[in-house]
Amino acid sequence: MAAPRIMVNVPKTAARGEIVEIKTLIAHKMETGHRMGLNGQRIPRDIINRFECTYNGALVFAADLFPAVSANPFIAFTTVAVASGTLKFRWVDDHGKVSTTSAKITVT
Amino acid sequence: MNRREFVACVGGVLSFVAIRPALAARPTLLEAVNTFTGGVEVRAGRVAFDIPPLVENGNSVGVMIDVESPVTAEDHVKRIAIINEKNPQADMIVFHLSPQSGRAHVSTRLRLADSQTLMAVAEMSDGTYWSAAADVIVTLAACVEGVSEGGGGVP
Numbered sequence: 001m002a003a004p005r006i007m008v009n010v011p012k013t014a015a016r017g018e019i020v021e022i023k024t025l026i027a028h029k030m031e032t033g034h035r036m037g038l039n040g041q042r043i044p045r046d047i048i049n050r051f052e053c054t055y056n057g058a059l060v061f062a063a064d065l066f067p068a069v070s071a072n073p074f075i076a077f078t079t080v081a082v083a084s085g086t087l088k089f090r091w092v093d094d095h096g097k098v099s100t101t102s103a104k105i106t107v108t
Numbered sequence: 109m110n111r112r113e114f115v116a117c118v119g120g121v122l123s124f125v126a127i128r129p130a131l132a133a134r135p136t137l138l139e140a141v142n143t144f145t146g147g148v149e150v151r152a153g154r155v156a157f158d159i160p161p162l163v164e165n166g167n168s169v170g171v172m173i174d175v176e177s178p179v180t181a182e183d184h185v186k187r188i189a190i191i192n193e194k195n196p197q198a199d200m201i202v203f204h205l206s207p208q209s210g211r212a213h214v215s216t217r218l219r220l221a222d223s224q225t226l227m228a229v230a231e232m233s234d235g236t237y238w239s240a241a242a243d244v245i246v247t248l249a250a251c252v253e254g255v256s257e258g259g260g261g262v263p
Contacts, residue, residue, distance in 0.1 A: 020210075034196045055208070061204065061205060063202065063204065064202040067197055069219070070168040070169075070219055071167070073217070074217050076215040080208050082208070
């Protein structure tokens with residue numbers, strides 16, 4: 001399967017100590033495992049179950065996802081702009097497939 | 109029926125029997141909250157839970173949670189959970205925050221299988237739990253049984 005589409009919104013610049021909002025979206029069907037397919041068989045569960053964000057290597061935010069999260073999971077959160085550097089984002093699905101992206105932030 | 113077919117058939121029946129009670133035995137809202145808190149008393153307050161009271165499409169319901177907290181190393185929000193009353197599974201999402209979050213403010217989008225009560229429960233660094241509840245009316249439920257693709261509606 002091709003790499004899923006990921007959208008991440010991080011401000012390019014921020015003042016030191018400023019609280020910035022980060023918005024993330026990843027394309028994923030988030031199959032709940034509760035639906036029946038056309039053949040009468042349960043469609044197996046396939047969801048992203050973990051999301052993590054690290055800021056210059058330190059874990060600043062994480063989330064455990066369950067089937068109740070909508071398809072193409074959207075998560076927004078905040079963090080304090082402490083230093084210029086890289087924010088790395090990581091999603092893990094039920095098959096252990098990891099999707100990542102990163103964004104740079106310049107702190108003045 | 110050859111041996112392979114027989115094994116597949118019996119396996120299918122067994123897994124069906126095994127799955128059925130698990131689905132039926134969904135914990136109630138309060139039981140699920142209790143599991144999250146580990147039995148610690150949950151107090152109402154300090155949590156603002158923003159969710160539309162009337163939802164047309166249960167497949168994608170935007171929610172926002174804001175917890176009243178100074179968010180310092182000594183006093184911050186550790187976890188926020190959203191727990192429901194009537195979906196097939198009680199847990200919806202758990203956010204893990206840190207003092208570096210700056211604010212305890214998160215948003216996401218959820219599926220709702222029915223009109224029901226949701227609870228947002230926040231765990232503070234001092235070990236106390238605070239919560240807010242919200243009643244939501246859903247006119248088109250999230251697809252639990254249907255076969256339509258792409259998160260479509262119920263047939």
